Amino acid sequence: MKTALTKKEVHALFKTVRQLRDRGIAIMFISHKIDEIFEIADDVAIMRNGRNVYLGATSSLTRKEFTYYMTGRELTDTRFCPENVSAEPVLEVKNLTLAGSSHDISCELCKGEILGVTGLLGSGRTELALSLFGLLKPDSGEIYLKDEKVKISSPIEAQKLHIGYVPEDRLTEGLCLRQPIADNITLSSLKRLSSKLGLIKQKDILAEADVWVKKFSIATDDPMKHASTLSGGNQQKIVLAKWLSNELDVLILNGPTVGVDVGAKQDIHELLHELARQGLAVIIISDDLEEVVANCSRVIVMKDGAIVGELQNEDICSQAILNIIR
Amino acid sequence: MELTRKLRRMTRKTEFYLFIVLVLMCVAIQIISGGQLLEPNTIVDIARSLTIFGMFALISLVVVISGGFDLSFPTLASLTYSVSTSICLSMGWCQETAWMAFLLAAVIGLVLGMLNGFIISRFKLNTMIVTLGTQTLFLGISMGLLQMPEITSTLPLGLRYFGEDSLFEVFSSTGMRSSMPTAFLLFVALAVIVWFVLRFTMFGRALYAIGGNEVSAERAGINVKRTKFWLYAFVGLVAGIIGMLRVCMVRQAIPKGLNGWDLKIIPAVILGGASIYGGEGTVFGTLVAAILMTVISNSLLLIGIDSYWQDFFNGLVILAGVTISAVQAKRRSI
Numbered sequence A: 001m002k003t004a005l006t007k008k009e010v011h012a013l014f015k016t017v018r019q020l021r022d023r024g025i026a027i028m029f030i031s032h033k034i035d036e037i038f039e040i041a042d043d044v045a046i047m048r049n050g051r052n053v054y055l056g057a058t059s060s061l062t063r064k065e066f067t068y069y070m071t072g073r074e075l076t077d078t079r080f081c082p083e084n085v086s087a088e089p090v091l092e093v094k095n096l097t098l099a100g101s102s103h104d105i106s107c108e109l110c111k112g113e114i115l116g117v118t119g120l121l122g123s124g125r126t127e128l129a130l131s132l133f134g135l136l137k138p139d140s141g142e143i144y145l146k147d148e149k150v151k152i153s154s155p156i157e158a159q160k161l162h163i164g165y166v167p168e169d170r171l172t173e174g175l176c177l178r179q180p181i182a183d184n185i186t187l188s189s190l191k192r193l194s195s196k197l198g199l200i201k202q203k204d205i206l207a208e209a210d211v212w213v214k215k216f217s218i219a220t221d222d223p224m225k226h227a228s229t230l231s232g233g234n235q236q237k238i239v240l241a242k243w244l245s246n247e248l249d250v251l252i253l254n255g256p257t258v259g260v261d262v263g264a265k266q267d268i269h270e271l272l273h274e275l276a277r278q279g280l281a282v283i284i285i286s287d288d289l290e291e292v293v294a295n296c297s298r299v300i301v302m303k304d305g306a307i308v309g310e311l312q313n314e315d316i317c318s319q320a321i322l323n324i325i326r
Numbered sequence B: 001m002e003l004t005r006k007l008r009r010m011t012r013k014t015e016f017y018l019f020i021v022l023v024l025m026c027v028a029i030q031i032i033s034g035g036q037l038l039e040p041n042t043i044v045d046i047a048r049s050l051t052i053f054g055m056f057a058l059i060s061l062v063v064v065i066s067g068g069f070d071l072s073f074p075t076l077a078s079l080t081y082s083v084s085t086s087i088c089l090s091m092g093w094c095q096e097t098a099w100m101a102f103l104l105a106a107v108i109g110l111v112l113g114m115l116n117g118f119i120i121s122r123f124k125l126n127t128m129i130v131t132l133g134t135q136t137l138f139l140g141i142s143m144g145l146l147q148m149p150e151i152t153s154t155l156p157l158g159l160r161y162f163g164e165d166s167l168f169e170v171f172s173s174t175g176m177r178s179s180m181p182t183a184f185l186l187f188v189a190l191a192v193i194v195w196f197v198l199r200f201t202m203f204g205r206a207l208y209a210i211g212g213n214e215v216s217a218e219r220a221g222i223n224v225k226r227t228k229f230w231l232y233a234f235v236g237l238v239a240g241i242i243g244m245l246r247v248c249m250v251r252q253a254i255p256k257g258l259n260g261w262d263l264k265i266i267p268a269v270i271l272g273g274a275s276i277y278g279g280e281g282t283v284f285g286t287l288v289a290a291i292l293m294t295v296i297s298n299s300l301l302l303i304g305i306d307s308y309w310q311d312f313f314n315g316l317v318i319l320a321g322v323t324i325s326a327v328q329a330k331r332r333s334i
Helices: A007-022 A034-040 A063-071 A125-132 A155-160 A170-174 A181-193 A202-215 A232-244 A262-277 A289-295 A318-325 B002-011 B014-032 B040-065 B073-091 B099-123 B127-145 B157-164 B183-200 B202-212 B214-219 B224-250 B261-271 B283-299 B307-333
Strands: A043-048 A051-057 A089-098 A102-110 A114-119 A140-145 A148-150 A163-166 A250-254 A281-285 A298-303 A306-312 B166-171 B177-181
Touching (some): A063 A262, A102 A125, A102 A281, A114 A125, A125 A250, A155 A163, A170 B214, A181 A202, A202 A232, A262 A281, A262 A289, B014 B283, B014 B307, B040 B177, B040 B261, B040 B283, B073 B099, B073 B224, B099 B224, B157 B224, B183 B202, B183 B224, B202 B214
Antiparallel strands (some): A089 A140
16 A cells, blocks of 8 residues: 555655566555556456456556446546636635745635645645644735635634535544444534534434435445444545535545545545535645546646646646646 | 344444343352342342442543543542531531532532643643642642541531431341432432433534544534533532532541542443543443442352452453453454
């Protein structure tokens, strides 16, 4: 599992792996990333639902067949086409500065848009997200929500302003792993689900959880099982469900499909498209260029704490983004 | 389908196996002691022992669920009841009824609990360390600063009457009398209240969330600071009342009277299925654990085992419980 390594380190690892193979050592490489498998593996055994569904050389396998075997479905890469983009921006950031990470950031976001924020590690993109959610205080600059100047001092404030944040690390920041799935899904909407006296009935919790389990096709037979029993992709789905359980104007996602299998990745992307079409303003922070290209109607590229470029619609492609970063 | 799912869920819980252990143990003791366990006298005596122990276990449960440990409740309670009783003595209150003493105990307990709550929520320190500190602080205030005396024969009559107040009495064949204290009703009431809060209120759910993953809970919009503050404040309030209750039942108010109770209660709560990491625990489990430990300590004599062996058996039971809890936790994480 190499989700935490950067490209350089991946290359170095692959070099070592090939050397070991040439020395006669048999290597079993376990991964769900298509690119890695096609790059490093001579043969591949694909497993799904506990069964071995394919066994053979990677050279005689196409990418489409690969995803089909892994997920049991035909997956098509649909690019996001924005509809119903509002004329007025719902979120405006003006000259936001966070000492040590970003300076003079200005951007705006309209309803119906999916804005991608990308850049290398350390470019300040996560810090930007955190300051929009009240986890970091900006040293200067202003944030406007629906034309009103706001001060987002804590996650509780951000929630009141209808901003949601799906964090980078769902395991430590997004979920209570030893709590039931249903409790995790309803954690942010307890007030809404409680009666006038402030009492909460278990069946209301389960009903709400069932709605989201069905809507997001979350693979579980019992929403009272612990969240730790779910795969990465399904866990990410319940973090999403937790936020969408509330009425949101802005949803920020930091690395939404890190450690998520190809099928759930597609599901999550489709969900985001649908949400944007319904009027949500979405910000995706990601360093997966494929993800950014396929899902964003606008991209801002950050480097060393400043915005160094912006791309729109058809101009968005991996090469263009890389050009800007360099 | 729904029923089988519920049954499957139930058998996965520690509380289920604990309950079976309790039943088996009772059967074993009943047989070995020649039928003495299920005699009315024994049951009433066990209920009497269970009252204070169970109430302390319940308030410790709420704290453990939130991921913390309150080690200060014994000295908090004893400082509270010492001060409260002394005030009643000097003011001449509680000659007939015990209300004033309990009211004072509630107020003082609340204030002391707020101190715990303030330090823990404001400074985000490890709860075990903080309450270890306040435990010593309260003891120091009680014995050093205020120099609280041992009140035995001068105990206000109202407290004595309440302690003797009983729901009913049972007589054994040998003429031995056991009375079911009215205080037992308070224990039942507390159990119901705690169960209700944990299951039906936002506060209860917030406790589980904070214990499960404090960071995630905070990100999800739970006001962790405020929840923790009020948690320790209320625990202090109830601890004060429980302490006062004990004074009535044992008819004395000794400053060191509850020393060491934290080491008895918290293992019982863990035995009852609460995780030391927080986020898990039920009233049912805690009650079963409390009953189990009370039955063991009360019935060792019935089967002819020296009371010196009590600690040994208590220790065995605790070890067993914690081990089962750990095994279950490991199984669930796979």
